[in-house]
Amino acid sequence: MTRRRACAAALSLGLVWAVFACRQADRLPPNDRAVVAPRADTTAPAPGSLTMLPAAPVTGWLGPGERPFEVTLRTGDPVSALARRFGTITLRTSLRAHTPDLGQYPCTSCHLGRRMVLADERVADAHQNITPIHPAQTGAACATCHAPDNVELLALKSGDRATLDHAYRLCAQCHFSQAEAWAGGGHGKRLDGWQGRRVVMGCGDCHDPHTPTLEPRIPFRAPQLQRPRGDAP
Amino acid sequence: MRPDQAPAVPNAGDDRTVLQKRVDRRRALGILLGGVAVGAQAMTACSPVAPMTDEARETRLLAWREYIKGNYRSMTDAERAETIARLERLAKVTRGADVKIQSTRAQPGVMFGYAFNISKCKGFRNCVEACINENNLDRRAGTQYIRIFEMEDGVIDLDEADATFQHEVPADGHFYMGTQCFQCADPPCVKVCPVGATWQEPDGITVIDYDWCIGCRYCMAACPYWARRFNWSAPDVPVAELNPNQHYLGNRARKMGVVEKCTFCIHRTRQGRLPACAEACPTGARVFGNLLDPSSEIRWVLANKKVFRLKEDLKTEPRFWYFTD
Numbered sequence: 001m002t003r004r005r006a007c008a009a010a011l012s013l014g015l016v017w018a019v020f021a022c023r024q025a026d027r028l029p030p031n032d033r034a035v036v037a038p039r040a041d042t043t044a045p046a047p048g049s050l051t052m053l054p055a056a057p058v059t060g061w062l063g064p065g066e067r068p069f070e071v072t073l074r075t076g077d078p079v080s081a082l083a084r085r086f087g088t089i090t091l092r093t094s095l096r097a098h099t100p101d102l103g104q105y106p107c108t109s110c111h112l113g114r115r116m117v118l119a120d121e122r123v124a125d126a127h128q129n130i131t132p133i134h135p136a137q138t139g140a141a142c143a144t145c146h147a148p149d150n151v152e153l154l155a156l157k158s159g160d161r162a163t164l165d166h167a168y169r170l171c172a173q174c175h176f177s178q179a180e181a182w183a184g185g186g187h188g189k190r191l192d193g194w195q196g197r198r199v200v201m202g203c204g205d206c207h208d209p210h211t212p213t214l215e216p217r218i219p220f221r222a223p224q225l226q227r228p229r230g231d232a233p
Numbered sequence: 234m235r236p237d238q239a240p241a242v243p244n245a246g247d248d249r250t251v252l253q254k255r256v257d258r259r260r261a262l263g264i265l266l267g268g269v270a271v272g273a274q275a276m277t278a279c280s281p282v283a284p285m286t287d288e289a290r291e292t293r294l295l296a297w298r299e300y301i302k303g304n305y306r307s308m309t310d311a312e313r314a315e316t317i318a319r320l321e322r323l324a325k326v327t328r329g330a331d332v333k334i335q336s337t338r339a340q341p342g343v344m345f346g347y348a349f350n351i352s353k354c355k356g357f358r359n360c361v362e363a364c365i366n367e368n369n370l371d372r373r374a375g376t377q378y379i380r381i382f383e384m385e386d387g388v389i390d391l392d393e394a395d396a397t398f399q400h401e402v403p404a405d406g407h408f409y410m411g412t413q414c415f416q417c418a419d420p421p422c423v424k425v426c427p428v429g430a431t432w433q434e435p436d437g438i439t440v441i442d443y444d445w446c447i448g449c450r451y452c453m454a455a456c457p458y459w460a461r462r463f464n465w466s467a468p469d470v471p472v473a474e475l476n477p478n479q480h481y482l483g484n485r486a487r488k489m490g491v492v493e494k495c496t497f498c499i500h501r502t503r504q505g506r507l508p509a510c511a512e513a514c515p516t517g518a519r520v521f522g523n524l525l526d527p528s529s530e531i532r533w534v535l536a537n538k539k540v541f542r543l544k545e546d547l548k549t550e551p552r553f554w555y556f557t558d
Binding site for chain 1: 266269348350353355356357358359361362374375377380381396397398399400401402403502504505506507512514515516517520521522523526527528529530531532533534537538556558
């Protein structure tokens with residue numbers, strides 16, 4: 001009698017286990033044993049990577065909370081940490097990402113010791129990689145922004161010179177509301193993290209200075225919406 | 234019951250002891266049923282009909298221990314470390330994936346906030362792509378946390394908005410507005426959860442314990458922004474595309490029948506990094522930061538720009554603002 005009862009108990013417990021085990025097996029992800037190495041985590045922080053990013057303190061502007069901040073530099077490695085980090089994104093990172101495509105960079109390869117020609121058909125011939133929409137819209141000449149005796153420096157209205165890295169000083173002469181928002185954080189992009197050192201992208205990192213508008217393109221694929229019927233959003 | 238309050242005779246009047254060792258009900262059940270399971274498995278192993286590999290046995294055991302574990306909030310640090318070790322081992326054994334699961338806590342003095350510039354967004358959906366890759370979203374079901382609405386200039390009317398546009402953007406005379414989980418300060422989804430599987434963390438992120446969720450989808454019905462997604466089948470992410478940097482409350486492997494949602498990339502933001510969407514945005518329309526830090530960019534935007542929130546009349550207090558240039 002006791003043996004029969006024990007058997008019954010063991011069987012019922014076994015049944016319970018079987019039910020649980022089956023249920024658990026269903027809940028496991030599909031068992032694909034692809035012998036593929038996991039994706040190399042290219043977006044991983046590599047602690048301290050931001051300190052490797054070439055950046056310079058911004059002059060003339062303070063960030064939120066009246067704190068100084070930094071802007072990326074385009075010196076050094078042409079395909080810098082920045083270009084790699086945003087590898088999947090088509091950013092107009094101007095000189096930094098596109099240096100290999102810019103046959104005429106550095107400008108001094110032609111302009112060394114020569115003054116710029118102000119208006120001539122030879123200008124367009126020599127700069128076919130530049131679409132001068134911005135100068136055409138504003139009626140600006142090359143020398144409106146570039147220093148006539150050194151094209152790689154920017155001539156400010158104050159008489160100062162700025163390097164291309166500090167182009168915001170030039171842009172802010174007209175685009176002051178954008179520059180104000182850029183310094184505060186409402187325009188442009190901060191890199192790497194919300195915490196710690198504040199390094200932002202310069203104007204030229206997104207905007208081609210000669211064609212500042214972002215080019216239209218086909219977006220990433222649309223969602224296949226599993227949306228509640230007749231109810232939006 | 235604390236150890237110093239234990240009765241003198243272990244079994245006297247206390248049904249919560251197993252083999253003279255004080256345990257809680259869940260653990261006691263686990264030990265009992267687990268013992269039966271081990272016995273049954275031993276029998277199967279001895280029988281010539283269904284031999285079981287060591288790997289399969291280990292998987293069974295790990296899955297069983299996972300099945301009887303508690304709610305993440307009630308776990309001690311040691312228990313959290315144990316379950317993470319089990320989950321990492323399970324990923325290795327069942328999928329051959331080397332994942333690293335964090336249990337990083339909220340930083341003190343941090344409350345996350347997000348701002349979205351509807352003048353800047355051009356509808357490129359780089360954020361959506363980054364989100365899918367970062368958060369290991371189901372590739373087969375095509376799950377996306379972020380929706381970008383295309384609307385005609387002048388009116389914000391989400392009923393007439395198109396979230397499934399697939400043409401060259403930006404389209405003339407249109408603007409774009411992205412939605413995702415707004416990490417509400419008074420989240421209706423948390424209130425309706427019958428089992429306490431979803432809650433708000435101290436840094437304002439509403440998270441889900443995927444192993445505690447029963448899949449009732451009350452939270453999905455309660456959310457006025459349609460921010461949550463349900464796994465109708467086990468999410469399918471190829472191992473080669475798996476993001477190994479995971480958080481227990483974030484982008485770790487989900488199961489069939491559980492709800493998931495945006496966590497502001499909890500595995501990144503708790504380490505001081507930006508969410509993947511904010512990092513991927515090619516137009517700088519996304520601003521992320523600490524609302525409690527007066528020198529943060531999000532605070533600058535809130536102080537200097539005209540901001541609004543979606544469905545503000547519902548008093549869910551989203552921590553996600555829209556602004557214009």
